[in-house]
Amino acid sequence: MASQHLFRYSSGFYCKFHQLSKLNLLRTNTQSSLTQRFIGNSEPKLTSKYSNWVTGFRRILCGPSLSECVQAIYKLLARQCNVYTGQRLRRLQRMWFFYSALYPETALQKIVTNFAKQNLRTTKKPMYYLFGAACFTWEKERISDTDMRSIVAADEALLAQLYSSSNYQQTVELPSWDQIIDRQHLKVWRKPKESSYLYEYKVYAKFFDISARSFLKVNMDLDYRKAWDNLVIKLDLIDQDDKSDSEVIHWVSHFPFPMQSRDYVFLRRCKIDHRTKTMYVVAKATDHPSLPPSKDHVRITTYQSTLVIRPHRTFDENGFDYIMTYHDDPKAPIPTAAVTWMTREGFPGFVQNMHAAAKHLDSIAPGEVSSGNAKENKQFLPSLHTNA
Numbered sequence: 279m280a281s282q283h284l285f286r287y288s289s290g291f292y293c294k295f296h297q298l299s300k301l302n303l304l305r306t307n308t309q310s311s312l313t314q315r316f317i318g319n320s321e322p323k324l325t326s327k328y329s330n331w332v333t334g335f336r337r338i339l340c341g342p343s344l345s346e347c348v349q350a351i352y353k354l355l356a357r358q359c360n361v362y363t364g365q366r367l368r369r370l371q372r373m374w375f376f377y378s379a380l381y382p383e384t385a386l387q388k389i390v391t392n393f394a395k396q397n398l399r400t401t402k403k404p405m406y407y408l409f410g411a412a413c414f415t416w417e418k419e420r421i422s423d424t425d426m427r428s429i430v431a432a433d434e435a436l437l438a439q440l441y442s443s444s445n446y447q448q449t450v451e452l453p454s455w456d457q458i459i460d461r462q463h464l465k466v467w468r469k470p471k472e473s474s475y476l477y478e479y480k481v482y483a484k485f486f487d488i489s490a491r492s493f494l495k496v497n498m499d500l501d502y503r504k505a506w507d508n509l510v511i512k513l514d515l516i517d518q519d520d521k522s523d524s525e526v527i528h529w530v531s532h533f534p535f536p537m538q539s540r541d542y543v544f545l546r547r548c549k550i551d552h553r554t555k556t557m558y559v560v561a562k563a564t565d566h567p568s569l570p571p572s573k574d575h576v577r578i579t580t581y582q583s584t585l586v587i588r589p590h591r592t593f594d595e596n597g598f599d600y601i602m603t604y605h606d607d608p609k610a611p612i613p614t615a616a617v618t619w620m621t622r623e624g625f626p627g628f629v630q631n632m633h634a635a636a637k638h639l640d641s642i643a644p645g646e647v648s649s650g651n652a653k654e655n656k657q658f659l660p661s662l663h664t665n666a
Contacts, residue, residue: 416519421547421560429560433480433586433601440482441588441599455480458621466625471605476580477617478605483629485636490589490598492636494557497585498548500527506635511539516566523547526566530575537610541575555593559585563606580607596640 439450452467459466463484468477485493496502500513512530519525530541546561563581571577583604590597612620 416521416524419545419564420519420522420524421545421562422522423549426547426549426558426560429582430558430584430586433584433603434556436480437482437586437588437599437601440601452480458618459625464626464629466621468621474607475611475614476605476607478603479621479625481602481604481625481629482599484599485633486590486597488598488633488636488640489594489596490557490587490600491593492639493598493600493632494548494559494587495639496632496635497559502635502639506631512541516543516569523549526564527561528566528569533608533610539575540578540608541572542578542581542606543569544581550593555589557585557587557593559583576609578606578608581605 436450436452455467455469457465457467465482467480470477496506500515504510504513509532510529511532512528514528515525516528517526524545524547526543527546528541528543530539533540543564543566544561545564546559549558550556551558561581561583563579565579583602585600585602587598587600589595590599
C-alpha cells in the first residue's frame with residue numbers, strides 16, 4: 279500500500295480551503311475598519327482595567343484568526359486521514375483472512391519471508407528481523423508445561439529407577455535399547471530410529487563432587503558454553519518468550535573433517551521443580567524467519583534433546599544423577615561401525631568436559647566468570663581444551 283494514499287484528500291478540498299482563506303481575509307479587513315471606527319486610536323491610552331474588555335470586543339468583531347482556522351482544518355484533515363487509514367487496515371485484514379483460508383500458516387510465513395528478502399535487500403537488517411518476529415508466533419511455538427511433561431515422562435521414570443545417592447548402582451533393562459557403554463557411573467544406550475539409519479541416544483551419569491546447579495549452568499549458559507566446548511563456532515540467543523521462558527537458540531558447531539560445519543536453530547526451555555527437586559531442560563529444532571539456512575553451514579532440521587537432573591540432597595550441594603536423551607540428523611550417512619566407535623569414544627569425553635567445567639564453576643567465586651566475553655572465560659579453563 280503506497281504511503282501517499284494514506285494522506286490523500288478529496289478533490290474539492292483545495293478549492294474550499296482557498297475560498298475560506300479569501301473570505302477570512304475579507305472579513306478581517308472589514309471588521310478591523312469597524313473596530314478602528316468605534317475604538318479609534320485610543321487603544322494605547324487605555325488602562326489595564328479596560329484592556330481585557332477591548333480584546334474581547336475585538337474578538338467578537340473580528341472572529342477567529344487565520345491560524346486558528348488553519349488549526350481547525352488540520353484537525354479535520356487528520357480525522358479524515360485516520361478514517362481512511364482504518365479502512366485500508368481493515369482491507370488488509372480481510373485480505374489476510376482470505377489468504378489464510380487458502381494457504382496453511384507455514385506457506386504464509388514463507389510468502390512473507392520471501393517478500394522481505396526480495397523487497398528489503400537495500401534496507402537495514404533490523405527491518406528484516408521485524409518481519410521475522412511477526413511471522414514467529416510464540417502461541418504455537420513455545421514449549422508449554424504439558425509438552426515438557428510428555429517429553430520428559432519416560433526419562434523421569436527411568437531416573438527414578440536408577441537414582442541412588444550412594445555408590446550402589448541399580449541395574450535396569452531397556453527394551454529395544456542396546457547398551458554400548460556400561461560403567462559404574464556412566465551408561466549409554468542407543469536404539470535405531472524407525473525407517474532411518476539414525477540412532478537415538480540415552481546417557482545416564484552420576485556425580486558426587488559437583489552440584490546440580492553448576493551442572494545446569496554448564497548446559498544453559500551460552501557464553502560459558504563457548505568457553506568449555508571447543509566445537510562451538512557460534513552460539514547466540516535469537517528470541518525469547520516471557521510467558522514460558524522458552525528461547526530460540528542459534529548454534530553453529532564444528533564437525534569432523536572433511537564435513538562442513540552444522541548449524542541448529544532450536545527451541546529451549548528450562549524448568550526447576552522445587553517440590554520434586556528435579557531440573558528439566560527440553561530442546562527441539564524449529565524454524566525462525568530471521569535465520570534462513572546459510573550456504574556456509576548445513577542446517578540441521580531434525581533435533582531433540584532432554585535433560586533431567588535430580589540432586590542427592592539440594593541443588594547447591596554436591597551430588598546428583600542425570601539422564602540425557604538426544605537425537606538429530608547430521609545429514610551425513612556414516613557407517614554404523616564408525617558411529618559406534620565415535621559414540622564409545624566421544625560420549626565419555628563429552629561427559630568429562632561437562633564435569634570439568636562444572637567442577638571449575640563450583641571452585642570459583644560467583645561472578646568471577648565473565649558472562650559477556652567467551653574469550654575471557656577461556657582463561658579459566660586451560661586444561662579443558664588440552665584434554666579435549
